[in-house]
Amino acid sequence: MTFKNVGVIGAGNIGIGAATDLVLHGINCVLVDISHDQLEKANEEILKNIRFAPLVLKNSPKVSKEEVLERLKLSINIKDLSACDFVIENVTEDWEIKENVYKQLDEILNPEVCIGCNTSCISITKVGSVTNRPDKIVGIHLMNPVHMKPTVEVIKGFHTSDDTLEKLHVLFKQLNKNSIVVNDMPGFVSNRISHLFMNEAVFVLQDQVASAKDIDDIFKKCFGHIMGPLETADLIGLDTVMHSLDVLYESYHDPKFRCCPLLRKMVYAGQLGRKTGKGFYEYPKV
C-alpha cells in the first residue's frame, strides 16, 4: 500500500511544510485553506522550499516547478479533499475552529480515511470524539520546518487503532520520516514541557532580568541548544504559543501554564514572530 493523494487542510506555517514534504516525495497534495491570500503565499513558499531543498537537505529529491504544479492543487473548498486517501489537518489552534473542521471532514471523507491531527496541545481523544471515526484520528506533531525534520512525535488517542498507526507508518516511510509514539494528554511530551520554557522566558524578559538576545544566548552558548526559547516562540508563531498555553491551562487547571501578559500583549499588537516579520526579533522580508 502507498499513499498517492493526500489532503492538507490549513495552509499556514505547518500546512506549507506538510504540503512541501508531500510534493517533494512524489505524493499529490490538495491544499485547502479559507483564505485565498494564504493559499497564494503558500504556493510561493512551497515553490521556494522545493527549489532550496537540494541545497539544505542531504539526499533530497529534485523536483521541477512543473512537477510541483502538477502535484499540488490549491483550494478554498473543503469538499476538494473528498478523493484523498489520507488527510493532514493543520488549522488554527482553536478548539471551535478544529471542531467544525473535523465535523465537516467526517462527512466528506470516505469512512476508511485516517486523519493526522496536527495540534500543539489539544487532546487527540477530544478531537476524535467529535467524529464517527475516533479510531482513525491520530496526532502528528509536525514541527518547523516540516520537510527538514526527520522525526515526528505521534500521539495515540484513546481510540486510535493499531491499523491507523500502521497506515501512518506507511505514509511516513514514503516521506522518509521516523516517529516516536506517545499516549494522549494535552501538550503530549514536547509542548507540555517546551511551552513552560518559552512562557517563563517571556516572564524573564517582562521582569527585565535580561534582553531577549541574552536570554536566548544563555541557552545557546551555555546549554548548547540550537535555538533559544524566544527564538523558538518566534518561529512557532506567538499566537500559536499563546493559544497552546491557554489550552494547557484549561486542561490541567494548573497556574504554571498561565500565559505571560507580555506574550498576550504582543499577540494583540500583531507581533507574531517570523510570520509577521516581528516578534521578539525582527526578520527581513525574503
Ligand SMILES: NC(=O)c1ccc[n+]([C@@H]2O[C@H](COP(=O)([O-])OP(=O)(O)OC[C@H]3O[C@@H](n4cnc5c(N)ncnc54)[C@H](O)[C@@H]3O)[C@@H](O)[C@H]2O)c1
Ligand atoms: N507553528 C508550529 O511550529 C507548530 C508546530 C506543531 C504543531 N502546530 C499546530 O499546527 C496547527 C497549525 O499551526 P500553524 O502554525 O500552521 O498555524 P497558522 O496560524 O500559521 O495557520 C493556520 C491556517 O489555518 C487556516 N484555517 C483556519 N480555519 C480554517 C478552516 N476552517 N479551514 C481551512 N483552513 C483554516 C488559516 O487561514 C491559516 O492559514 C495548530 O494546531 C498548531 O498548534 C504548530
